[in-house]
Amino acid sequence: MTITWVPIIFVDVAGAFLMIVFSILSIRHAWRLIRKDPENLVWTYLLWLAVGLAGFAISRSAGHILKQVLFVSGYDPVWEHIRPVSGSLNTMLLIVVAAVTLFFNRAWHIYQGVFAERKALQGTQSELMRLNETLENRVQERTAALLIHEKRMAQTDRLASIGQLSSGIAHELNNPLGVIQGYTQLLLRGEEPASQKHQDLQVILKHARNCKTIVDDLLNFARHSKPEKTEINIHDVIDDVLIFIKHRGKMEKIRIETRFDENVVPMSMDDKKIKQVLINLLMNARHAVGEDGAIVISTAYEPEVRQIKVSVADNGYGIDAKNLVRIFDPFFTTKSTGEGTGLGLAVSYGIIKNHGGEIQVSSKPGKGAVFTVILPVNPAKDTLMAS
Numbered sequence: 001m002t003i004t005w006v007p008i009i010f011v012d013v014a015g016a017f018l019m020i021v022f023s024i025l026s027i028r029h030a031w032r033l034i035r036k037d038p039e040n041l042v043w044t045y046l047l048w049l050a051v052g053l054a055g056f057a058i059s060r061s062a063g064h065i066l067k068q069v070l071f072v073s074g075y076d077p078v079w080e081h082i083r084p085v086s087g088s089l090n091t092m093l094l095i096v097v098a099a100v101t102l103f104f105n106r107a108w109h110i111y112q113g114v115f116a117e118r119k120a121l122q123g124t125q126s127e128l129m130r131l132n133e134t135l136e137n138r139v140q141e142r143t144a145a146l147l148i149h150e151k152r153m154a155q156t157d158r159l160a161s162i163g164q165l166s167s168g169i170a171h172e173l174n175n176p177l178g179v180i181q182g183y184t185q186l187l188l189r190g191e192e193p194a195s196q197k198h199q200d201l202q203v204i205l206k207h208a209r210n211c212k213t214i215v216d217d218l219l220n221f222a223r224h225s226k227p228e229k230t231e232i233n234i235h236d237v238i239d240d241v242l243i244f245i246k247h248r249g250k251m252e253k254i255r256i257e258t259r260f261d262e263n264v265v266p267m268s269m270d271d272k273k274i275k276q277v278l279i280n281l282l283m284n285a286r287h288a289v290g291e292d293g294a295i296v297i298s299t300a301y302e303p304e305v306r307q308i309k310v311s312v313a314d315n316g317y318g319i320d321a322k323n324l325v326r327i328f329d330p331f332f333t334t335k336s337t338g339e340g341t342g343l344g345l346a347v348s349y350g351i352i353k354n355h356g357g358e359i360q361v362s363s364k365p366g367k368g369a370v371f372t373v374i375l376p377v378n379p380a381k382d383t384l385m386a387s
Helices: 005-038 041-073 076-189 196-222 234-245 271-289 342-352 378-387
Strands: 231-234 255-259 268-269 294-302 307-314 358-363 369-378
Touching: 005 041, 005 255, 041 076, 076 196, 196 294, 234 294, 234 307, 255 307, 268 271, 268 294, 271 294, 271 342, 271 369, 342 358, 342 378
Parallel strands: 255 294
Antiparallel strands: 231 268, 294 307, 307 369, 358 369
């Protein structure tokens, strides 16, 4: 039986060609990966590895093809001289592949260290940027708070100066007004109620009483008497004020809504003075909404800062921005002549300050206004109620 070597030779030669083709394709694919991500060390290693294996594939395939050609041609002895050279070349190329692998193994460890340091540096940079942004925000917040504090200090100083002036004026006017009222009442006794003189004297008495009311408001603004505090619930105070307001007329079409915080605790305050503040705020809100509008009174307890907030919001015409900074100044009013003295909010401001609190306002023209009274909760009383 004769054995033919043709299939074996064909497979050997075909396999050699395929090794060359695959190695070239590997180089091409590794090159494409490097072009997409030039900084990736893995793709660089794969390219060098593919080049080394391609060299080995070409050397080995060339040797196998030459061997088969010599065998077919009958030059077998010639291959015996070429085989050591081909084997040595193949061995050298394998050593090159191994050297490339060892080199890139070391380079990979260095690359990992550099990558880790780079990542840590990026993290540090991000943290610095976050801290810088936080610092800028804090600086802006502190600057805004400082400006608000400076404005409040300036307003307090201005009100104190006006208070001293008002006190002097009020005392100087009080006695003449008392004399005018007294003599007018004496003259009224001798006049017939239907006479013109009696009516004229009534007009004088009416305006003298109005002036006396303004003088009393001036004195209330100028006085800094300590509040007579008792422990009461702010909701009870609000309810009493609402009953009083609703009986003053022109409130039939105005919707008044209360939104009470159930967590509000009793607090120590002068209920008469706080009622005066709430009456002033509600009367201003009623004037702002006209004969048909809505007023919302809400409370909120903030245990973290131990404060109770009372807000009076209306859907009236609002307050212009230029008037917001003057809204608590004495004699400043946006009402028509004869409708207000401009002392209500100034007096309210002083009352809240004497209670250790503050009063704030926010408004946009055409969208109503919100007055917020912030009152501190007496720690001792609060703790007693909690226990």
